[in-house]
Each structure stands twice: as structure tokens, then as C-alpha cells.
Amino acid sequence: MSKIPQNPEVIVIGAGTAGLSAATALLAAGIETVVLEAAAHTGGRCVTDTTTFSAPFDRGGSWLHSVSLNPLARLAEQRGAVLHKAPWLWSHVHTEGYDLTSDEVLAYRGYQEAMWLAINKRGAETTDTTTAAAMPDGPFKTSATCSIAQMMAGDADLVSAADVYNYADAKGDWLVGGGLGAFIQDLHPGIPTQLNCPVSKIDYNGTGVEVTTPQGVLKAKHLILTVSTGVLASGAIEFVPALPIQKQDAVDMLPNGLLNKVGIEFDPAWCDATQGQIADYHTGGDAFCSLLFGFFETSIATGFLAGRFGEALEKEGVGAATDYCLQGLRTVFGNDVTKYVLRTDETNWSTNTLTLGSYSYSKPGGAGARKMLAETLDERIFFAGEATMTESYATVHGAFLSGQQAAERVIATRVGASATLTRLKI
Secondary structure (H helix, E strand, O other), rough: OOOOOOOOOEEEEEEEEEHHHEEEHHHHHOEEEEEEEEOOOOOOOOEEEOOOOOEEEEEEOEOOHHHHHHHHHHHHOOOOEEEEEEOOOEEEEEEEEEEEEEHHHHHHHHHHOOOOOHHHHOOOOOOOOHHHHHHOOOOOOOHHHHHHHHHHHHOOOOOHHHHHHOOOOOOOOOOOOOOOOHHHHHHOOOOEEEOOOOOOOOEOOOEEEEEOOOOOEEEEEEEEEOOHHHHHHHHEEEEOOOOOOHHHHHHHHHEEEEEEEEEEEEEEOOOOOOOOOOEEEEEEOOOEEEEEEHHHHHEEEEEEEEEHHHHHHHHHHOOOOHHHHHHHHHHOOHHHHHHHEEEEEEHHHHHOOOOOOOOOOOOOOOOOOOHHOOOOOOOOOOEEOOOHHHOOOOHOOOOOOHHHHHHHHHOOOOHHHHOOOOOOOO
16 A cells, blocks of 8 residues: 555545556556545445355356446456356246246336336436336336336335436346455555544545544645545535535435345255356345346355335345245255255345445435536545446446546536546556
8 A cells, every 4th residue: 555645635525346446547647546444444335245056156247237337347358357247137036935936037027118118218208207107017017116126226116217218228237256356455455544434524625625533634635525425415424514405415315225235155966056146036025136146157146135125124134135035945946955055154235334324325306316416626625436426327437427526526626737538548
């Protein structure tokens, strides 16, 4: 880790994908920059665990989504990363006591496609509504509705259809060999970063910006803020003066939702499911999980639990989410399947005080709040992070691009300066 400047030109708060991306661009432009990170590690919500299982486990962001539009996918290709490109499709579905037949699973897949088309169509209308209100009728509506929370981190009755429509979607979701979190860190070496350094106060009353940390007060001309909307809404950071009401309203309209993961490693002798297969398990109401098998072509599966149900399990205590996923495995594959489970682990993003959630969703009527959240404050405080991205929110590449864009705006304020933005080439 490089020596930390005490009064840099730019302070970046948060060493996640957005913060690292911003710092890399600023440093390449010759602008003295320091990153302050509250956690004991870099990566933020995109971090690869290499110790729990025999293969990497991305505890947060894990996919390169919409690969034809994704600059990180181009960088991964150029750097020769191992890319797992197999499509993910449902192979098993258990819904409220009933196992779908093979033909019904195919119909379930078809309903999922029709569901997102209907939501996008409704989202294009002038008056916004919830994704739940846009759902088409069909025999699989109840279970498929639960899957919306796993995409959006918020339940279908809370999420804006217009926000879904605004998202720039394209086919293709790839995994990066070694883990996406590890790949992101490799893109940003040598960033001057102070770990274990939470910011409690941002004062922009004067001509620059002052930030208060346990290590003291740092001053800078500009600040790039990349913390989650969950942290912004919590009041953990005091702003002096207070954020304008428009900013506060934008934060309120963009809650930081929840997607938790349960990692499950099997004995390689168990081979009833392979990479690209999905099993959905729904026991009624919001109680729902998806199990995705064969991550990185290994014997590791990941269970996904989101929204209200994921939060309820997290509050219930360690092991509750894992137990529900194991229950699903036994229901789908038979009781003997758990004999092959070697180890498990689960995430807890909603109670993680440094994130207070996984990624943002928009309430109905709030799709425009992302643009407001991204607006610069007094030409000194610049906002970045996935929540600021209208077309690529909730993604790692959205966070990456937001950091570059924030750096670009900082550079634009340097009247007469010769520095220019140097992006990672794609």
C-alpha cells in the first residue's frame, strides 16, 4: 500500500469497484488522490473469498452481466481471463408442494421471459407502477414473482417497472475464473488506500472539503463519494451543511435492497447437477430461493435469497438461510443429497453496517432519482456507485463506469489544468 497523502487534491470515500475505478483514472491523470475505506479490505460489495471453499466464492458481485455492453467483459477478454460463458437455465422447480414436470419447467422458463417483457412494456408507459402490477397472468405467476427480488434486490410489489425499463439489458452473463472480486482488484494495483478508516463527517462549508475519520481530519479540493444508498440513508455520515432535500429524496427513493448468498460445496462424487442448471424452491408467500450449480465448473453451488424473505432469514440468525437452501436441495434431489455436502457459508449484507444491503432498487416513481443522486454538489462533492447509473444500476460494471465518470467530472473542474482522463483501455 502506498503512503497516504494527508491533504490530497481528491479524497475518494469507498474502495469498492466505483472508488477504485475513480482513483485509478485520477492517478493516471496526475491528480493526487487518496481512498478511505471503512472495511479492513478493498473490494466493497465485490469481494472474492478464496479460503472458505476449495474454489473461489464471490460473496457479492459475481457476474459480468450484459456482456456485449460490459466494458469489464472487454477487459477480461483482453487480459486473457478464464471466462465461463455457459447460459443458466432452470432444470428443476418445486412450487408450493409440487415438482414441475420437464414440460412444465420449459413452460416456467417461457413465463419468466414473458414476465420481463411485460414489465418492460409497462415500464415504458408514462405512469410508473410496481413490477408486481405489470405481471402477466399464468400458472407460474406466484413463484416467478418471487424471483424478481433476486434480480432487483427488492420485492415485486416495491420495485419500479420504469427502473426495469431503463436498464440496458443484453444477453450473456459470464463468470470470471478466480472470481470477479479478485479480477476487479487486479485491475487497480497500487491505489493509496487507508483501510479501517470510516468517515463520520463531510464538511463542505468552506472552499474545499474536510472529512472526519478516526485517524483525524483530512482536507481536499474535491471528494468522490461511493458509499451505498443504505449507508447514506442511515445517517452514518454527517454532512455539513446537510444534503439538499433533492439529494435526500433521491436516496429515499433508491433503497439498498438485499440479495444474500449461501455457498454449498459438494463432494465431487455428487453429479446430479452441473454448471448452468438452476433449481427454484418456493414454499409459499415470499419463501423462495434459487440454487445455481457448478460455479466455475466445480462442485460449488450457490443459493440466492432476497428481499423480505432474505432479510427475515438473516435476522433469524446464522444458519437460517443455509437451512432453507438445504431443505430445498432435499426436496428436489432427495434426502441423501446432504450426505454429499462438505461445507457451507452464507452472507449477511443487510446487517453489514458498511453496506446495509446489497444493491439499489427504485421505488415506483423514483427511476429519475438515479440521475439526481449522480449530480455534483457545489462542484466539490461527486457521487458514484451503482445506484447513480440509470442504465447499469445493480451491476459491477455500472459501479466501474460510475467511478470513471466521476473522475471525468473532477478533471473537468480543473480550469486550465493539462490533465486528461486516462481510462482503462477497452
